[in-house]
Amino acid sequence: MSGTHTRVPTGLGAGPVNPEDCPVREVLDRIGDKWSVLVIVLLGRRTHRYGELHRTIDGISQRMLTLTLRALVRDGLVERTAHATVPPRVEYSLTGLGRTLLEPLTALDRWAVEHRDDIRGARERHDREQART
Incomplete structure (x- = not known):
């Protein structure tokens, strides 16, 4: 790619478009962060009150939970x-x-569990090779 190349493919087999028009990027911006995924998974089990979510999601601040919930509500x-x-x-x-x-998140979870050791092994091999150079 050249330094002036600004068009990005939007999906498998799709033609290039402006990144701001990319529907995949728009969705990944929302569900790609760890807090949104955790909230969606928890709410997939049952309805929760704010305090329950805050106590259940280790490490999330009240502000971040509020922002995450507002964004998920806004996105429908x-x-x-x-x-x-x-x-x-x-x-x-x-x-x-x-x-x-829930279905694609469950599939992603299964994939991650199935390939976690492969990814760790690849990282270790890469890091060893980088340390030699």
Whole structure:
């Protein structure tokens, strides 16, 4: 690629397009971060309240969980339901669209588990070769 090459292929067999128009990139920007995937997987099991999610996802800050949930709601993957109770109760669940992500995420998880040792081995071989040079 030349330094002026700005067109990026968008998928298998697809022609080049502007990166801002790439639907795969748009989706991966949302679900490609570790927090979104963890939230989607948890909500795939059942509806959760905010506090349950925060306690269950090790290492996530309140701010990051709030931002992640807002983005997933905005993208139509998660539904936020506020109940008029005292104290107020807010629950999060996957939408129908969000549920469609469970199958590919499960397949990716299976692939990762199946090939984890292969990837580790490749990294070790690469690092040994790099250390020799």
